[in-house]
Amino acid sequence: MAERAAEVTVAGVTKSFGAQRVLGGVDLRVPAGTTTAVLGPSGCGKTTLLRILAGFEEPDSGTVHIGGSPVAGAGRSLPAHRRRVGLMPQEGALFPHRSVAGNIAFGMNGMGRAESAAAVQHWLELVGLSGLGDARPDQLSGGQQQRVALARALAARPRVLLLDEPFAALDAGLRVRVREDIVAILRESQTTAILVTHDQGEALSLADTVAVVLTGTVAQQAAPAEVYDRPATLAVARFVGDTVELTGDVRAGVAHTALGAHPVRTGTADGPAVVVFRPEQLRLGSDDGAVGTLTARRFYGAQVALHVRLADGTPVVLHGPPATAVQTGDALRVHVDGTVLAYPLPAGGQRVALGEAGG
Structure with missing residues (x-):
């Protein structure tokens, strides 16, 4: 000892x-x-x-x-x-x-x-x-x-x-x-x-x-x-794990983005925000979720990365099992599980989709 x-x-x-x-x-x-x-x-x-x-x-x-x-x-x-x-x-x-x-x-x-x-x-x-x-x-x-x-x-x-x-x-x-x-x-x-x-x-x-x-x-x-x-800052969220980031608005504890309205996990002031999802929160939905089109499929052995362009042009990436039965060009829905993270939009930040950032 x-x-x-x-x-x-x-x-x-x-x-x-x-x-x-x-x-x-x-x-x-x-x-x-x-x-x-x-x-x-x-x-x-x-x-x-x-x-x-x-x-x-x-x-x-x-x-x-x-x-x-x-x-x-x-x-x-x-x-x-x-x-x-x-x-x-x-x-x-x-x-x-x-x-x-x-x-x-x-x-x-x-x-x-x-x-x-x-x-x-x-x-x-x-x-x-x-x-x-x-x-x-x-x-x-x-x-x-x-x-x-x-x-x-x-x-x-x-x-x-x-x-x-x-x-x-x-x-x-x-x-x-x-x-x-x-x-x-x-x-x-x-x-x-x-x-x-x-x-x-x-x-x-x-x-x-x-x-x-x-x-x-x-x-x-x-x-x-x-x-x-519950990363304390956006920089911590980006470094610890992978993120899918969209710009949006927070109102009364709810973040509104191209993926819909979702409760925010931690206290965030109302206003423009960078809304952060973990890739494992996103999955294919059967009859609910944001509508999109599969633009690319990447195979990584234990999982596939599905690159989706939402109806408004926003790109997102979600992970799924290798047997996920979708092909490039397919229409699909993206469902979000759980609450999300949100951080004030940096000064001078543009209100555009941020896509996926590697952690």
């Missing part, structure tokens, strides 16, 4: 490199023993935030507390080696000349030989690698190497573990299996973990909370379902 798993609190952290502002006032709270995903596009400041937490960079302003004690900012700077913060990098970074057991034992301090051997065996069992202590890293698969890297990080008994895109180097099929196993291990060991990723599915499926970082600030931090179902 991690030693004294600790809460992490970041308040008002800023960081610039020369004239470039990278972090513009980050606020973040990670409860002890939980996993938080820091999610954002490349260049948004995720890695800089991780380096500040680890002690490799100092913030220009703001504070970082671990376990209630200040470690950075406000005249306090605790060296990286005294923070008890572990780091699991993207590539694992195992020592090639050491055995698996030697890699795991590397960060253990103050233990006798017998105690160290017992601890190594404990971590090997926890990460599912019993019997491989004498193997060299180059004899392991990519997934096994990541497990060793995790065991090595946890064996140092960190109060907080930072994971920097730890699954990016794995192929798609292996990535899903390994990331689920590793998060299960983190929960079993009650480790406070911060996972830095640009992968929405990874963040939503693995973390207890998700902090969406856009342009150097935390745009929203909440449970995964909350971030997806």
